[in-house]
Amino acid sequence: MSLINIVMAQMNPLVGDIEGNVDCIIQYIRQAEVKYNADVVIFPELTLCGYPPEDLLLRESMDTRITAGLSRLAGEQFSAMVIVGYPKTINSAQMNMVGVLGNGQWIAEYAKQNLPNYQVFDEKRYFTAGSKACLFDLKGVKTGLTICEDIWHDEPLLQLKEAGAQLLININASPFHRGKHQQRLDLLSYRAQQGNLPILYVNQVGGQDELVFDGGSFAVNASGECQAQAPFFEEDLYLVQCEVAPSTAVEIVPKSYIDQPLSELSIVYQALVLGLRDYVNKNHFRDVILGLSGGIDSALTLAIAVDALGADRVQAVMMPFLYTSQLSVDDASRQARVLGVSYDSITIEPMYNAFMASLESSFSGLPADLTEQNLQARCRGVLLMAISNKKGSLVLTTGNKSELAVGYSTLYGDMAGGFDVLKDVPKTLVFELASYRNTLGEEVIPQSVIDRPPSAELAPDQVDEDNLPPYDVLDQILEMYVEQDLSADYIVSNGFDRETVYRVIRLVDLNEY
Numbered sequence: 058m059s060l061i062n063i064v065m066a067q068m069n070p071l072v073g074d075i076e077g078n079v080d081c082i083i084q085y086i087r088q089a090e091v092k093y094n095a096d097v098v099i100f101p102e103l104t105l106c107g108y109p110p111e112d113l114l115l116r117e118s119m120d121t122r123i124t125a126g127l128s129r130l131a132g133e134q135f136s137a138m139v140i141v142g143y144p145k146t147i148n149s150a151q152m153n154m155v156g157v158l159g160n161g162q163w164i165a166e167y168a169k170q171n172l173p174n175y176q177v178f179d180e181k182r183y184f185t186a187g188s189k190a191c192l193f194d195l196k197g198v199k200t201g202l203t204i205c206e207d208i209w210h211d212e213p214l215l216q217l218k219e220a221g222a223q224l225l226i227n228i229n230a231s232p233f234h235r236g237k238h239q240q241r242l243d244l245l246s247y248r249a250q251q252g253n254l255p256i257l258y259v260n261q262v263g264g265q266d267e268l269v270f271d272g273g274s275f276a277v278n279a280s281g282e283c284q285a286q287a288p289f290f291e292e293d294l295y296l297v298q299c300e301v302a303p304s305t306a307v308e309i310v311p312k313s314y315i316d317q318p319l320s321e322l323s324i325v326y327q328a329l330v331l332g333l334r335d336y337v338n339k340n341h342f343r344d345v346i347l348g349l350s351g352g353i354d355s356a357l358t359l360a361i362a363v364d365a366l367g368a369d370r371v372q373a374v375m376m377p378f379l380y381t382s383q384l385s386v387d388d389a390s391r392q393a394r395v396l397g398v399s400y401d402s403i404t405i406e407p408m409y410n411a412f413m414a415s416l417e418s419s420f421s422g423l424p425a426d427l428t429e430q431n432l433q434a435r436c437r438g439v440l441l442m443a444i445s446n447k448k449g450s451l452v453l454t455t456g457n458k459s460e461l462a463v464g465y466s467t468l469y470g471d472m473a474g475g476f477d478v479l480k481d482v483p484k485t486l487v488f489e490l491a492s493y494r495n496t497l498g499e500e501v502i503p504q505s506v507i508d509r510p511p512s513a514e515l516a517p518d519q520v521d522e523d524n525l526p527p528y529d530v531l532d533q534i535l536e537m538y539v540e541q542d543l544s545a546d547y548i549v550s551n552g553f554d555r556e557t558v559y560r561v562i563r564l565v566d567l568n569e570y
Contacts, residue, residue: 060310061196061299064089064098064137065274069263069292071339072107079105079126085294086135093296096196097138101228101261102205103153105143108230108261109268114183120146127156127163134161138195142204142228150185155202155228157193167191169204170213177232177268178206190216198223198299198307205229208248208258218252223307224299225252229260233271233328235321238289241273246281253279255299255309262292264335267480269328278309285312289319290327322493325486326361333478334365337451346444347453348437348471349373349393349400351385353511355455356392356502357491358478362453363501368397372450375402376437378409380514388503395501405436412436430515434470442473451475459484459528462535463561464568465513465521483535484511484528526557534561 089095139158153169168187172180201217262272274287287295298310393400452474511521537543
């Protein structure tokens with residue numbers, strides 16, 4: 058019985074940095090050869106250029122740089138075989154490829170057959186689909202290749218099964234969403250049994266703009282049981298060993314690093330931390346700044362920022378006004394002190410009064426309304442952007458998904474900034490994540506912030522529910538309308554008040570401008 062050492066390289070590439078990505082690939086291969094005596098090292102989808110490369114693929118220089126990167130890898134003369142993803146133009150058609158490097162030669166190539174074109178994916182804009190299966194010899198084992206979306210369809214697997222594949226390798230750039238990993242496990246279990254062969258699923262890790270890739274690479278045996286599971290959100294190398302019996306049956310050796318399932322709150326929190334860290338670092342910002350209001354959204358954003366970057370790279374600014382409660386001032390100061398961040402308090406009252414004086418003639422004869430409330434938020438936005446300009450800090454906005462969806466935010470006010478950590482986090486989940494973060498050690502988000510009714514504090518005694526349905530109702534309606542594309546009548550038929558449903562939907566539709 059022979060043993061094959063397969064190393065899954067759960068890598069965090071940088072989109073467009075082909076030379077830097079090749080450097081990382083070489084470094085990982087050398088580590089895998091020394092540490093694991095690797096027979097083959099597997100990298101994720103489009104590792105050479107990073108995922109998603111989007112319109113970089115339309116640049117003529119892309120082919121030249123990719124060709125140079127592939128040539129450089131071939132010239133390294135690795136002892137291990139290498140499997141890596143890259144784009145390639147063949148007969149004027151650009152393909153999403155995976156190639157196999159062995160003994161200094163590219164010995165096999167496969168073009169992705171199923172190009173996703175939904176949600177965050179836009180691959181049909183750039184790529185032409187392949188049509189043929191690809192097998193190569195891995196120490197006597199007929200090994201098939203597929204890329205990401207291919208594994209969600211029957212045909213690529215059936216092609217390989219008919220060709221006699223004994224092992225399947227699927228490379229991925231699969232972004233995170235809640236519940237995604239269990240979907241992957243269930244699918245790969247089914248595919249392994251369908252093809253009666255083990256499958257290795259190698260996924261990218263890291264943040265790229267609005268996407269977060271969670272890693273979680275794993276391997277299942279022919280009966281669909283998970284035998285090895287890499288951690289989530291960690292860039293590293295993970296060994297999978299395959300035993301090859303004289304009958305050529307291939308079995309994956311169970312590994313001790315099958316991680317225990319994480320709670321949903323834990324995995325969402327880690328996704329937010331990684332997404333922020335990579336956005337800041339990959340865009341070369343030294344530090345970040347945010348407005349700390351004493352409310353729960355900014356409190357959670359601050360905690361995530363400190364966990365992502367460290368307290369020395371985070372500045373919080375409290376910007377009180379007439380309607381800011383003493384409790385908010387005290388809670389903001391306390392949290393900043395506990396987390397150890399740089400903290401300032403700058404009143405916006407003089408700015409606000411100056412604006413109102415300048416606008417007096419324009420506003421003459423008109424009653425006070427939301428304009429005055431929005432002006433407060435815009436004063437705060439000006440202050441944060443000025444500090445950002447002066448210090449080179451990235452402004453973090455703190456709006457959650459529920460508020461942004463219905464327009465309960467101020468353009469050029471609390472929406473002014475470079476990155477919104479909570480942009481895809483509903484308000485009800487914000488509360489859950491805040492409580493979860495406090496279970497990890499010291500109470501970094503004051504309990505009073507979590508317990509009291511949310512308020513923008515832009516008017517006397519204001520609370521959010523003066524203007525919005527209760528968040529537990531609002532979030533359910535938004536989930537059905539925004540995420541599931543369900544109709545108003547369907548939502549009402551599920552027990553929701555008709556007037557409330559139509560009001561929420563109207564707010565969403567009006568806010569889409």
